[in-house]
Amino acid sequence: MCLSVGEAVEACADSAARFSEATGHNVRVVSADSTGRYALERYRALFDVQSGRIDVLQFPDSWIPALGADLSTMPEPEEGAVIPAVLDAGRDAGRLVGLPQHLAITLLFLRGDVVADDPHAWSDLRQSLLAAPADGANGLAVGAAGPTLFPLFLDWVYSFGAESLDDHEPLVEALTLMNGAIGTIAPASVVSASPQEAIADFTGGTSAALIARSTALKSVNSSPIAQSVVTRLRPQAADAPPQAPMMVTTWFTGVSRHSRNQEAATQLAQFVASEPEQRRAAEEHGLAPTWQAVYTDPKVQEISPVVRRIAENIDVMVPPPIKRYGVNYLDLADDVATAVRKMLNGEADPETTARVIEASVRRASRQVD
Numbered sequence: 001m002c003l004s005v006g007e008a009v010e011a012c013a014d015s016a017a018r019f020s021e022a023t024g025h026n027v028r029v030v031s032a033d034s035t036g037r038y039a040l041e042r043y044r045a046l047f048d049v050q051s052g053r054i055d056v057l058q059f060p061d062s063w064i065p066a067l068g069a070d071l072s073t074m075p076e077p078e079e080g081a082v083i084p085a086v087l088d089a090g091r092d093a094g095r096l097v098g099l100p101q102h103l104a105i106t107l108l109f110l111r112g113d114v115v116a117d118d119p120h121a122w123s124d125l126r127q128s129l130l131a132a133p134a135d136g137a138n139g140l141a142v143g144a145a146g147p148t149l150f151p152l153f154l155d156w157v158y159s160f161g162a163e164s165l166d167d168h169e170p171l172v173e174a175l176t177l178m179n180g181a182i183g184t185i186a187p188a189s190v191v192s193a194s195p196q197e198a199i200a201d202f203t204g205g206t207s208a209a210l211i212a213r214s215t216a217l218k219s220v221n222s223s224p225i226a227q228s229v230v231t232r233l234r235p236q237a238a239d240a241p242p243q244a245p246m247m248v249t250t251w252f253t254g255v256s257r258h259s260r261n262q263e264a265a266t267q268l269a270q271f272v273a274s275e276p277e278q279r280r281a282a283e284e285h286g287l288a289p290t291w292q293a294v295y296t297d298p299k300v301q302e303i304s305p306v307v308r309r310i311a312e313n314i315d316v317m318v319p320p321p322i323k324r325y326g327v328n329y330l331d332l333a334d335d336v337a338t339a340v341r342k343m344l345n346g347e348a349d350p351e352t353t354a355r356v357i358e359a360s361v362r363r364a365s366r367q368v369d
Contacts, residue, residue, distance in 0.1 A: 001043075001057040003034040005215050008102060008251060011281040012058060015272040022271075025264055034060065036147060037330070043067060050258045055265035056272075059098065061089045061250045061319060065327040068092025072255040072262060074099050074269065081275070086250050086290050089319040098252025099273035100290035102281060105248050105310060105317070106155045106234040109202060109210040109220050111137050113228045121238040122159070122177055125209065129185040132208050140186040141207035143195030144341065150333040152211065153178075153340055154320065155247040161240040164321065165336065166361045168354060173237065175343065175350035182344050185209075191344045213249070214306045217286040233309050248310075248317040250290065282307055328364040335360040 002012035013029045020027040032039035040063050046053055047070040059067060073095045077087065082100055090098035108125070114132050119125035125140070132138040142152070154165070156178065162170035182188055190198070195212060202210035203223035210220070211234060220229055236244050253273045255265040271277065278289035279300060288306050289295070295311040310317065322329045336357050343353040 001039075001054050002029055002031045003039060003058045003060070003251065004031050005034050005060075005251065008058075008215065008285070008287060011102075011285040011287055012272060014284075015277045015281070016268065018277075019268050019271045023264075023267070025268070027268065040066060043070075047256070047258065052256070052258050052260045054256050055259040055261050056253060056255055056268050058101065058251055058253055061098075061252065062322055062329055062333070064090065064092050064098060064252070065322065065329065067254075068095070068097050070257050071097035072257050072259070072266070073097065074254060074266065081292065082290050083292055083314065083317070085317065085319055086248065089250055089322065090252050090254075098254040099269055101251050101253045101273045102278065102287040103248050103250045103290055103310075104213040104215050104288065105246060105306070106152060107212060107214050107217070107306065107309075108232045108234050109212065109216075110230045110232065111202075111208045111225065111228055112230040114138070114208040115230075118230075118232065119235050122235050123238050125235055126181065126185050129208060137205050137208040139207050139209070140181065141193075141198040141201040141210045142186055142190045143193050143198035143212065144190045144344065145192050145194045145197075147333065147337070148195045148213065149337045149340065151213065151247060151249055151320065153336065155234065158245045158247055158318075159234060159240060160237040161244050163245070164361075166358050168358065170237075170240075171357065172350055172354045175340075175353050177237075178340070179343055179350050188344070191341050214286075214288055217304075217306055221286065231306070231309075233313065243316050245318040246313055246316050248319060250319065325364045332360055332364040 002009045009031050016027045016029050076096055086100045086103060090096055090100055114137050115128045117128050119128055129140055157171055157174045160170040160174040198210060199212060199216050199219050201207045203220060203225055253269045255269050259265045275291040275293060278291050279294050281287040282289050282294060282300050282304050286304055288310055294300055295307055301308040325332055339353050339356040342348050
């Protein structure tokens with residue numbers, strides 16, 4: 001089961017085909033939309049009846065608490081081969097249940113022919129976009145509809161120096177700037193725009209900047225405006241510490257505990273998550289790898305700006321706080337996204353929104369305790 005995430009589904013299917021050719025195993029690839037919880041609920045429905053229909057499955061880090069008990073224990077990669085924080089995110093109850101396959105970070109895509117400066121802070125970006133000509137590409141595109149909003153917002157909060165969602169002062173500061181951006185550098189429609197619509201606005205010449213996860217890279221680089229696009233890591237708040245954390249989300253490959261082909265399924269999972277396959281996915285599909293050695297490869301760095309940017313900041317990359325909230329993480333993500341959308345719709349101010357978010361955090365924490 002390959003999830004439809006940017007170029008990931010194509011990379012996953014290509015890798016499975018190479019495994020089939022190399023080993024002689026018959027591999028049937030099916031795909032599922034990762035938007036929302038449809039694929040997660042489909043997985044859980046199959047696991048509830050101990051179905052062996054799926055042997056190997058892809059899943060994001062946020063699904064591990066819900067799926068872990070039904071996943072087989074995977075062989076450990078060689079020590080130090082995979083980014084440690086990313087590998088640790090694949091554990092459930094002390095077992096490695098997912099092999100990291102690729103990761104995503106927040107990127108800022110800029111029209112270099114419109115925004116001349118390299119913004120190091122959000123305030124720099126705001127000034128540059130306000131100065132853009134009104135009769136051309138201008139403004140900031142953000143897809144705030146659907147589950148993509150939460151990782152974008154959480155990383156936005158991190159960029160203000162926050163270490164968690166209940167870090168009050170940077171949380172309010174982040175919400176205030178986000179709220180002020182709507183109507184000045186970003187249209188009110190960001191609340192209902194999907195990530196795909198935001199990408200289309202940018203690549204279609206409507207917007208001068210785009211904030212998106214790095215899985216959007218291939219779509220941007222294959223667009224008509226690709227030659228004028230400059231790719232940067234997302235900025236930070238002007239007064240944030242230099243080493244403020246940057247959030248990295250990870251897609252894993254694991255084996256169903258109910259598979260009747262455990263040995264072959266484990267071999268397939270190890271193959272698609274292997275260093276050579278991740279190197280190929282970085283070169284051909286623009287996907288960020290999880291193997292540390294790929295980040296030092298000059299060829300990959302030259303082909304993929306994402307790899308180069310991550311390599312420069314790998315020490316400050318942190319996974320989402322999934323382990324802190326466990327199975328409550330997804331509900332917390334929905335609650336926070338709902339609160340942020342209400343603020344952007346003018347239904348609440350930043351201070352009130354911060355209190356709502358902090359209450360959601362306390363509720364999720366109590367349920368875990």
